[in-house]
Amino acid sequence: MSTQLPEDDVLKVASLSRLKLSETEVNALGKQMGSVLKYIAMLDELDTESIEPMAHAIEISNVFREDQLQESLPRDKALSNAPQTDGNYFLVPAIL
Amino acid sequence: MSTMSMTASKLLAKMSSGEISSEEITSACLNEISRRDASINAFLSVQQEAALEKAREVDQKRKAGKPLGKLAGIPIALKDNICTEGVNTTCASKMLEHFVPPYDAHIVERLKAADAVLIGKTNQDEFAMGSSTENSAFKTTTNPWNNTCAAGGSSGGSAAAVAAGFAPLALGSDTGGSIRQPASFCGVVGLKPTYGRVSRYGLIAFASSLDQIGPFARDVTDAALIMETIAGKDHRDTTSLDAAVPEFTSKLEQPLENLKVGYVEHLQEEGLHEEVKEATLRALDVYKSLGAELVPIELPHAKYCVATYYIIAPSEASSNLARYDGVHYGYRAKDFENMIDMYAASRGEAFGDEVKRRIMLGTYALSSGYYDAYYLKALKVRRLIRNDFEQAFQSVDIIASPVTPTPAFTIGELVDDPLAMYLADIFTTSANLSGIPGISIPAGFSQNNLPIGLQLLAPPLEEERLLRAARMFERETEWHLKHPK
């Protein structure tokens, strides 16, 4: 069995990831992802049926902040890194 | 000894005795950078004016007898994924080439409050993804010991800056070894604290549950010193720990009594460089000679670390990096057909190969139909890995191991083989997956005169133990006193 990830899968993941890829990239990613996924398959050896997943490196809970106002950024700072604005809003190509 | 190879502690002593000023130290660093960084490429930007201004301010405060912060007048370099208000923070990515944060990272606030002199932003792998700094969109950092070799990564610029004498201290981030591995390659001390010990607020995320900020220093004392400034609870980071921060420097010279050093007997033989293995065994002998007990331990799931890591880190990264879409900040493509195309084109053009690779892997692992087999599975194995350490630390105080399977590799050697590059993370990723602290300290040189590091690991929040154990070794050896020409 080839370890290459099929092109359709690569394209589907690229679309979900919002990545426009060249043909060369699609090809290379198919190979590279395939070999990494093959390596990763070693985890299948382990029986993890009864193991709790561990999403955090440390187990903490109930961390809150109080409902107190903090100063917001002035608008010009909020917009300062935006590729396109009209001084009030972020602008994007027509959504509809 | 030249200023450029002195430790921060030494420089602080010289400043307080009036032998040298911060302006002189800072100028010396800046001169060295302008003289030699063209070949090392440690920095992406240097804040010359701001640094000198701060240095003069500190000198004046000192003269006037005003209270000074713990790092007063000491130049520090910051990895370019740490947000600095008003100063370009690029993550070494075309995506953020022109990004100027409107806020400071928590640790930047702390460093400023400690009167440190922020001298510049260092090169790294793009978004901290890589082990060689070759994935920077702008330049490749070379190893100060040999400029055909990699400085390591992803915090290669920070490691090289400290090794090359550009700054006595630097900060980096460590997600799977990105402080310890370049520290090892460049022959300096690199510490990855316990997850949550240092606030991540303002650290541009790669993999949130693994990322941790930590220092590069010329010796263990300096690492302990800067930890006193950067560690501690920050209310803006939920995962920041509410634990007392010891004065790490205070007991540093006291050797640990009845120290039990754990080691894995059959070190990942495959791919482990003979000289690295020898250095590690020599280091164990040093501990033995100091009266420590060497205890063989089992870490049965160690061999699954890389696989586990390369599911969890890319999964989180695929999500963390989704925000770079050309709308609110960052790069926007010039040509596109519609909004969705604008997203895809912007991301396709501005991300480098390694970043794309990891986003793709992570998206795949989280996508419908694969989540259980990859992401969820990895979270479960992560617990097994953590349990191994809990078990091991029942019988030992620290665990010693190599940092990397080989000394610094040649630039370009592994670029086309991502999996081979990933496999080199075998000794470092476990600490990130488990959240425990780890340190890399100089422990030898290869025949080619490349540094070799030793890794020490300790249980969560035991940085003090880790630093004292490291200092015990450092006192007995002279590896840390060597400097590249």
Next chain:
Amino acid sequence: MDYTVIIGLEVHVQLQTNTKLFCGCSTKFNPDHPNTQTCPVCLGLPGALPVLNREAFHLGMKTGMAINCEIPSFTKWDRKQYYYPDLPKAYQISQFDLPMSQNGWLEIEIDPETRQKKKVGIIRAHLEEDAGKNSHDESGRGQDSKVDLNRCGTPLIEIVSEPDLRSAQEARTYLEELKLLLTYIDVSDCNMQEGSLRCDANVNLHVHKENGETIPTPIVEIKNLNSFRGVEQAIEYEVQRQWNEWQETGLSLKDVPKETRGWDADRGVTLEQRGKEDAADYRYFPDPDLAPVTVTNAERERVFKELCERPAERRARLEERYQLSVYDAAVIIDQGVDFADYFEAVAESSENGKQAANWITQDVLRELKEREMEIAEFPIKPDVLAAILQKVKANEITNNSARTVFQELLNNSKDVPRIEQIQQIIEEKGLGIVSDTGELDAIIQAVVDKNAKAVADFQSGKQAAVGALIGQVMRDIKGADPKMVRQLLIEKMS
């Protein structure tokens, strides 16, 4: 052949906090100053991190309990990933498999005649952050869209009902009852114009064929309904459309994936929303930046104690305790918690619930409407109104005179009307009922004596003649009860 309508609602309600769910920016509705209520966290700037708002979680718990949900002891935060310009992180922090509350119900009245009630199941209610707001170029010339992130990060609770609703009317009633409940327990203002309460409706039909088979039609989700009328009309339209479509195509739920349609209120139709690029794959996973929340029994009890009496319970109690009609009780409850409190205060101290209800649902409510006022701002406080009503009850003034006092207090008081003013007005205007029938008797006799012609007219059958005489008596003795005067006059002349 006929069909059953199957409706489930997903309601997003903005919680009443000062600050956003994960940062300290204001939640104030502020579309006129776009992008002024943002910070690194809600802009999703690189490096910024979320921290959970304690009050938002608390209000979430309160909401969950009010709709009879279980509050599990462990809940966590997940990232729901999709790309849209109003979502700067490209993921929404929400809750996926372990929501903070689940398995509840809300009782609604489905037939006002029979007062038949039904429990609508609630699958879950979870906390999440709102997105910002995109505004599109309406000219159709494809101008740039604008993004305002003021609203981005505002705490929402999403309440997902079981598909238990059987008509557009029921859906509307459910939504109205939910709104009333949430404003009652003070977790949200539910201001629909400002988008504090928004609703998506999942609608399909179960078609019953003659052979006894039941076929479910494809499910349609109608997005972003933001008025009660809109919910009702959109569902009515959609039911008819689906019925027509089924008759044409005969397609069932199994043949067609769930479709999303938008409600066009101007044209009164639901429209297919343009298909998304990929089928939704939100890639939910636990947010590594946020810690889970655990809830103890003690905390549950504490929050439960804070819950005030809910509208349905209070409605029933008012009917029972004050002998109110179903209608009056409903009117009082529907005005909100302050209004009901006002009513109860008056009813208690005037010791006449029915009379209090009449006054409050008529006189007070009319004045509030005319003055565009909330009950809290109404100048006549419950003790003053109760004092007026007590005078009526004690037969000191007539109900009409009480209205005069009420108006006088309302219109001619410099400060907040006081109880002492009531007696002053009664005296100044001579509104007191003359209880000394001797005095009244004398005056009536005098009037009768003076008006022989009117008396004769009356005696010859002209009832209207009494009116003029009543007027004369009332002129001479203020505060007489006209009814009593009329009666005494008639007695005298008969």
